[in-house]
Amino acid sequence: MLTTLVQRWLLIWRTLWFRVAGISVLSIVAVLAAKLLGPVLPHGLDRLVGAQSVDQLLDILSSSMLAVTTFSLSVMVSVYRAISSQWTPRAHRIQLRDNATQMVLATFVGAFVYALCSIVLRSTRFFADRDIVVLFGMTLLVIVLVVVMLLRWMIRLQTMGSLSDIAGRITDQTLRAFRRRMAAPCLGARELSAELVVPENVIDVTAPRSGYVERVFAAAIDAHARGCGGVVYVLKGVGEYVSRGEVIAQVTDAELAEAVLGNVQIGSMRDIEQDPGFGLHVLAEIGSKALSPGVNDGGTVIDMIDRITRVLESWLAPQEAPEAQPRYPGLYLPPLDPAPLVAEPFGLIARDGAAVLEVQKVLQSRLSGLEHHPDPALAEAARQTRELALRRAMEALPHEVDREALAAHVEAMGRRCWGAAVPVCDLPT
Structure with missing residues (x-):
């Protein structure tokens, strides 16, 4: 259960409103701390700092933070809209x-709240003379923090919203998700394989709404299963779409149905954290958008192909994956399937870029490399995707010279890299 609490806490912590609210509360605590620490100070220090100097600093801080926060929010909204329209709406999330x-935004809002609360309390008899000394020191610390965040914000704005920035973030998050799934292929649960025989007396658990399985809190489900001595079979993997009323799980005890519904999160959009395939799909969407006539940026497409290939190369074959006992024996989950991870992103680019020779050459090269991956399932998926992309390209390329060039590239690539010719489909007559 502790693992589930940590996971839910991290989800809340990554939201903007929570950070703004948290730092705002801390700023109020800092103001009240001046009242508590004031009596501890030795007598005579109140002559070093005048009330007028504190008031001036607070006035400057409150007015500047309001302007900076408003400007930062407008920049953030503009960048998010540009990302959605220029690359893909999925990158916005x-x-x-x-x-x-x-x-940065939480710090700016927190500094504004701190200054505003201090000004309000300064207009009353809340602060004594020695309290003002502590308030002056707190204000200086807040100013230093604001300056540091301003510098950090300036550095962040240099690359914020650019292709390299957003694609790099997607790639890094997808790689981290892949490594977590390689360490725990079924999120720590037992594998729900096709050979597994499910008991006949299981109870079906249906989806309360339509949407994507965003995440599964495996630790919480297993804790409930061990508590009543039952077993849970989750039939839908993370990232799959479910319709309302569709069976998403089967349980051996009726008490486990509520635990499944409370810990299998269904939402309107996929999430990379437990679903690395979504990250690959977003990268493919960026590449597909770059192939549109309005953009026509072949370099971006090649960059996305390379990023997708780099992520898929981190897939561990069964003989490479470390053997580990399932942490949650009371739960069965579908394993991560490599076939759609290869076919969906590469297939999207292969379809939209079928008539672009340069893109097809790179696509054939990268898929040929994955075709020799140690995992036979991933290698077979790469082979099928490569052959399908080649067949589509041979039909879509408008000029015979381009078709001949692609065929020659594929044959030379096989002999040069793998010591054997790569089969090439027949040229259209």
């Missing part, structure tokens, strides 16, 4: 979790 942007 990933950018919303930008830690640097959230902390």
Whole structure:
């Protein structure tokens, strides 16, 4: 249960409103701390700092933070809209979790709340003379923090919203998700394989709404299963779409149905954290958008192909994956299937870029490399995707010279890299 609490806490922590609210509360605590620490100070220090100097600093801080926060919010909204329209709307959700942007905005709002509360309390008899000394020191610390965040914000704005920035973030998050799934292929649960025989007396658990399985809190489900001595079979993997009323799980005890519904999160959009395939799909969407006539940027497409290939190369074959006992024996989950991870992103680019020779050459090269991956399932998926892309390209390329060039590239690539010719489909007559 502790693992589930940590996971839920991290989900809340990554939201902007929570960080703003948290730092705002801390700023109020800092103001009240001046009242508590004031009596501890030795007598005579109140002559060093005048009330007028504190008031001036608070006035400057409150007015400047209000302007800076408003400007930062307008910049953030503009960048998010540009990302959605220029690359893909799915990238917008990933950018919303930008830690640097959230902390900067939360600090600015917190500094404004601190200054505003201090000004309000200074207009009363709340602060004594020695309390003002502590308030002056607190204000200086807040100013230093604001300056540091301003510098961090300036550095962040240099690359915020650019292709390299958003694609890099998607790639990094997808790689981290892949490594977590490789360490725990079924999120720590037992594998729900096709050979598994499910008991006949199981109870079906249906989806309360339509949407995507965003995440599964495996630790919480297993804790409930062990508590009543039952077993849970989750039939839908993370990232799959379910319709309302569709069976998403089967349980051996009726008490476990509520635990499944409370810990299998269904939402309107996929999430990278437990679903690395979504990250690959977003990268493919960026590449597909770059192939549109309005953009026509072949370099971006090649960059996305390379990023997708780099992520898929981190897939561990069964003989490479470390053997580990399932942490949650009371839960069965479908394993991560490599076939759609290869076919969906590469297939999207292969379809939209079928008539672009340069893109097809790179696509054939990268898929040929994955075709020799140690995992036979991933290698077979790469082979099928490569052959399908080649067949589509041979039909879509408008000029015979381009078709001949692609065929020659594929044959030479096989002999040069793998010591054997790569089969090439027949040229259209």
